[in-house]
Amino acid sequence: MAGDEQQTTQATPGGESLTVTGGPVDRRAPTEPGGTYDGGRVSTEDLATADVTDGVLYKVRDLEVYFPIHQSFFKSMVATEKKYVKAVDRVSLDIKQGEILAVVGESGCGKTTIGRTLLRLEEATGGHILYKELPVERFTQRTLREYRKKAQIIFQDPYNSINPKQTIFDIVAEPLEVSGLVSGEHEKEERVVKAISEAGLRPATEYLYRYPHELSGGQRQRVCIAGATVLDPDMIVADEPVASLDVSIRNDILKLMVDQKETLGVTYLFITHDLSLAWVISDRIAVMYLGRIVEIGDTEEVVSNPKHPYTKALISVIPVPDPLAKREHVILQGETPNPVDIPSGCRFHPRCPEAIDACREIEPTDVHIGGDHYAACIRLT
Ligand SMILES: Nc1ncnc2c1ncn2[C@@H]1O[C@H](COP(=O)(O)OP(=O)(O)OP(=O)(O)O)[C@@H](O)[C@H]1O
Ligand code: SF4
Ligand SMILES: [Mg+2]
Numbered sequence: 294m295a296g297d298e299q300q301t302t303q304a305t306p307g308g309e310s311l312t313v314t315g316g317p318v319d320r321r322a323p324t325e326p327g328g329t330y331d332g333g334r335v336s337t338e339d340l341a342t343a344d345v346t347d348g349v350l351y352k353v354r355d356l357e358v359y360f361p362i363h364q365s366f367f368k369s370m371v372a373t374e375k376k377y378v379k380a381v382d383r384v385s386l387d388i389k390q391g392e393i394l395a396v397v398g399e400s401g402c403g404k405t406t407i408g409r410t411l412l413r414l415e416e417a418t419g420g421h422i423l424y425k426e427l428p429v430e431r432f433t434q435r436t437l438r439e440y441r442k443k444a445q446i447i448f449q450d451p452y453n454s455i456n457p458k459q460t461i462f463d464i465v466a467e468p469l470e471v472s473g474l475v476s477g478e479h480e481k482e483e484r485v486v487k488a489i490s491e492a493g494l495r496p497a498t499e500y501l502y503r504y505p506h507e508l509s510g511g512q513r514q515r516v517c518i519a520g521a522t523v524l525d526p527d528m529i530v531a532d533e534p535v536a537s538l539d540v541s542i543r544n545d546i547l548k549l550m551v552d553q554k555e556t557l558g559v560t561y562l563f564i565t566h567d568l569s570l571a572w573v574i575s576d577r578i579a580v581m582y583l584g585r586i587v588e589i590g591d592t593e594e595v596v597s598n599p600k601h602p603y604t605k606a607l608i609s610v611i612p613v614p615d616p617l618a619k620r621e622h623v624i625l626q627g628e629t630p631n632p633v634d635i636p637s638g639c640r641f642h643p644r645c646p647e648a649i650d651a652c653r654e655i656e657p658t659d660v661h662i663g664g665d666h667y668a669a670c671i672r673l674t
Contacts, residue, residue: 316501335431337439343425350425350527351388351411356381357419358406362633378632380406382584383420388528393554393561395571395592397607398581399629404564407581408530411562412444413437442472445521449533451513455505455520462501465489465519472524488523491557492516493549509540515549522553528560535570547574568607571594577665583640584632590666600660600668602647639671647672662674 335412359377380403388394396404409415411422413429424440432440455464465485475481476494489497492515505513514534521529531550535543553559553572565571571578571592578595580588580603588601599605606623625644630636636643642652651671660673 313452316397333431334433335436336433337436339427340425340432340436340439343427345390345425348389350386350390351387352426353384353388353407353411354423355420356384356410356417356422358403358408358410358415359418370509376633379584379631380630380637381417382635384581384584384586385420385473386488386579386586386589388560388562389577391554391560392559392576393563393574395548395563395565395575395578396581397565397568397571397578400566401629401632402581403406403584403632404566404581405532407565408446408532408562411528411530412441412446414446436443438472442468442474442524443527444530445524445526445528445532446532447514447517447534449536450506451517451537454517455513457505460502461489461494461508461516464505464516465523468520468524474524484523485519488519491522491553492519493545494519499584509542510538511546514538514546518546520548520554522557522559525557526559530562530563530564532564533566534563534593536565536567539544543570544573550574569611572611578609582631583635585640585669587641587668587670588668590662590668591664593666594666598662598666600662600666600673601670602645603641604648604668639669 338580357379358381359379362376362378382403384403384407387395396407398404406415410417410428413432417430419483424444429440453502459467462482462485465488466481469475469481469484475484486497486501494512494515500508500512500516505516508516517534518529537547538546547570550561550563554561563571563575563651568578568580575592577590578592579586580595580601582603585587587593588599595604596608599608602623603625606625607622609623623646625642625646630640630643636653638654639645639648639652639657642648645652647670649672656670657669657671658668659667661667662673
């Protein structure tokens with residue numbers, strides 16, 4: 294990795310300092326103390342030798358993903374400032390190796406954008422993503438190609454994410470061929486059969502030469518999972534992977550992911566708008582509201598002891614099996630505000646049932662509740 298020129302130190306919102314070496318110095322060149330990154334571009338050799346030393350696969354720091362709004366010529370002439378959709382707005386979190394971290398929140402809060410930015414399918418406009426301490430924004434095109442073997446994504450709709458004209462074998466083999474990971478036909482076949490079998494389609498040989506239309510929705514999602522795991526990735530972003538499936542088969546797919554976490558050691562970022570699904574599957578939950586993480590912690594702790602009013606509202610509407618168990622439903626007033634005009638102070642204040650006057654002025658920072666549990670609300674301080 295090329296390391297030259299200046300060195301600077303930046304403070305992060307978490308109070309850490311990031312040492313930056315290399316030039317030109319910009320917001321995209323930090324590392325954390327102890328990180329392996331020392332400036333310049335990240336090569337394929339850097340990636341091949343990088344390792345997880347502290348149990349954390351990804352460190353996301355102060356991440357911003359702003360999409361510019363294209364205004365008409367006349368509007369842009371009179372506008373005093375350029376407008377942005379602030380899809381992800383200064384998000385910091387760790388993704389621990391081997392965990393399922395669920396990102397939960399309403400439609401439009403920025404869940405998918407976080408997932409896509411981790412894979413660099415979107416470019417961050419600020420902040421940093423460190424993968425095994427290496428800044429993803431500094432990967433060369435070659436490094437990015439290698440990296441994408443290690444970080445995969447599966448989508449909500451298995452109908453649209455696979456080619457209906459390919460056989461199951463070809464669908465699962467394609468990532469291997471594109472990435473050049475196998476040396477011959479025999480190895481390719483072995484890996485495809487293994488991935489299909491590990492995804493629960495057994496015996497795999499029965500499925501190899503079938504077409505997607507011959508399978509059920511759940512089986513097609515298993516094919517998508519096989520297409521991701523065939524590359525032996527470190528991490529899979531699962532973006533609403535069961536949302537389009539029949540309720541009766543959702544649990545099977547969720548169970549498969551939990552099993553694969555254990556057996557293959559794969560880390561999952563599980564994106565969902567449904568907190569009850571996150572509760573079933575995840576080790577930790579990050580609750581997102583309008584581009585921000587408002588609460589994060591171990592799943593059982595967040596669900597049994599929610600601190601942020603938004604999390605409390607989400608939990609209050611989870612159906613409980615006991616019809617006699619009394620629970621007050623918190624119905625949030627109003628629509629999710631527009632990520633272009635984010636409310637002042639606490640961005641949740643226009644809808645918050647616990648808001649006080651100060652919430653309009655003061656932007657909350659994370660409050661440590663205990664253990665790994667944090668929530669961003671001024672009433673907790
Ligand atoms: N490429 C883009 N250009 C402009 N705006 C975008 C782009 N991608 C996402 N957005 C906007 O960013 C915000 C966050 O979108 P995102 O898809 O990340 O939300 P989400 O939480 O995944 O929502 P959903 O649950 O509906 O999938 C939304 O307002 C969306 O319209
Ligand atoms: S800071 Fe105020 S508005 Fe925001 S969540 Fe807390 S009480 Fe509600
Ligand atoms: Mg989404």
